[in-house]
Amino acid sequence: MSIDHYSDSETTNKLALEMPGERMRRLTTGWLLLALGSLVVGGLLTIVIVLSRTPYVQDIFPWVDLFHTALVVHVDLTVLVWFLGMAGVIWSVNSQSSCLRCGWVALFLCATGSIIISLSPFLGSASPLMINYIPILDDPLFFSGLIIFGSGFLALVLRGLFFSRPIGMRVTGQGALRFGLFSALISAVTALGALLGSWLGIPASIQGEYYYELLFWGGGHTLQFVHIQLMLVCWLWLATESGIASRLTPRTVLLLFAFGLIPVLMTPVAYFMYDVGSAEHQIAMTWLMKFGGGLAALPISLVVIFNLVNSLQSPASPSPQRSALFSSIILFGVGGIIGFMIEGSNVTVPAHYHGSIVAVTLAYMGVTYHLLPLLGFRRPTGKLVVLQPWIYASGQLMHVIGLAWSGGYGVQRKTAGGAQALDGIEKVAGMGLMGLGGLVAVVGGILFLVIVFKAMWPEKKNSL
Structure with a gap:
């Protein structure tokens, strides 16, 4: 049996998160089950989607209407629910046990909303609208599920803002990752604020599919930064647990996560400068995502790849x-x-x-x-x-x-x-x-x- 020995410096700089107590582990498991359940249902719909676009197979069955309805629910489950469910997992790992009931309420709301979204096509919901980021079925039942899920996500984010474990005055490896998780929470709040700003700012003359396109455009773009920041936390955590030595100091990691927040913090500027219904607003949000998404991801990925290649020289x-x-x-x-x-x-x-x-x-x-x-x-x-x-x-x-x-x-x-x-x-x-x-x-x-x-x-x- 081998025992790993870490010096105080190695332990301090280790880019990893420690597990919470038993009560928070149960909540973490609940979020994990929600995320996995969304993949199960969404995965079943994947088969229909792939076959409906495959040459020759597509000609055997009349897939088109079923394709669009299945695609809406598939994307919402395998992207929105899966991603935000896993966000709940990671934020719960980094959470204190305070206001634990709030965490369970958030999970219950998200689970209830997900179930309604999954069942809505079978309960009469139709009229699929293939808008970007959050495709929808233009039906009250589907919207009720989406609103309930969104309420749960809001509760999850607010609890994370107030009851995450502290980063600490001294910058450690764990503290740097906690800052990364906090930056994802800031991105989530900004995305929800962008959704509200779009709802308030869309001209009354705009209706139909284009209305929903504008509604989710700004918030959808900003939500991608939540996924990127959390993915980077996972990369650094996985590299550490895979035995890949890091050449990034905790202070550098924290600074890179801060760079990743820059386009997020510029989101309100796009709302103050341009009308929500204008082409300039859409272009501004697109450019923030296009050129801001790699501010932290590019340097971190290059360093991780370099460390990974070097680690191949030693047996592991x-x-x-x-x-x-x-x-x-x-x-x-x-x-x-x-x-x-x-x-x-x-x-x-x-x-x-x-x-x-x-x-x-x-x-x-x-x-x-x-x-x-x-x-x-x-x-x-x-x-x-x-x-x-x-x-x-x-x-x-x-x-x-x-x-x-x-x-x-x-x-x-x-x-x-x-x-x-x-x-x-x-x-x-x-x-x-x-x-x-x-x-x-x-x-x-x-x-x-x-x-x-x-x-x-x-x-x-x-x-x-």
Whole structure:
């Protein structure tokens, strides 16, 4: 048995979060179950979405209406609920036990809203509107679920602002990560404020789909900074737990997280300078995301990659945390590069954001593997566990490349079936690669859920 010995300096500079007490661990587990449940339901809808856009298969069944409805719920579950559920997990790890009831109320509201969103298509909700960031079903039942979920998220954020563990006067590795978590909370408050500002500022003459596009445009852009800041916390945490030595001091990490907040803090400027319904406002929010999203992510990813490459020279046992870390950085880089290639409204756009959101998902997968034994569950082991992030990432990479390739030939986004107009071998090949990659990613996602739920399932006790 090997025992790790850390000097006081190493312990102080270690970029890792310590676990909370038992009561907060139960709340953390609740948020984890909500996040995993959203993947289960959203994953089932993925099969319908992928088949509806795959050449030849799309012609067998009339998928188009089902495609749009399934896509709305799929995106809301696998991006909005999954991401914010995992935000609840990580913020709960860093939370004090004060006002614990507030935490459970937040979780209950988010879970209730998620259930309503999931069931709404089967209870008569229709009229899918494929708007950016938060696609919706234009139906009162769906909106009630979305509002209840949003109320829970607001309660989660407010509790995090007031009852997170202190950063400390002395800048330590843990303190730097806590500042990163606090910066994500500030980003979340700003995103909610942007949503309110858009609601108040949209001209009364604007109605229909464009109204909702404007409503979620500013807040949706700002919400991406929540995901980025949390992903960076996960990267640094996973690197530490994977045995990858950090060449970043805690003070430098804290400074980089502060840089990541700059575009967030400029969001109110866009609202004061431009009318919500103006093209200038939309362009300003887009530019903040386009050029501000990498302020902290680029230097941190470069340092982590450098440290990761150096760590390969020394023997170290493979781990799912390391696999998730490396694949997450690759997908984030690919998604970022594709973002600068966007011209018009074609499938290059979803290629960009798929790369970015998959990077966040992979980081959360790695953190989930790390947290399971710390929350009292079994530690997932075996070669398949190490390979799972790579299987999922390789499928998503094929999916992203296929979309980017097809976008270059003009295949439009938010279409399915014959509406895609796949009238050339280049388009067919690109979308075929997209479909194959999507199915591989589904396999990787299923593997993740099977591995995690198997680790969480109670062991059978042998009876005498």
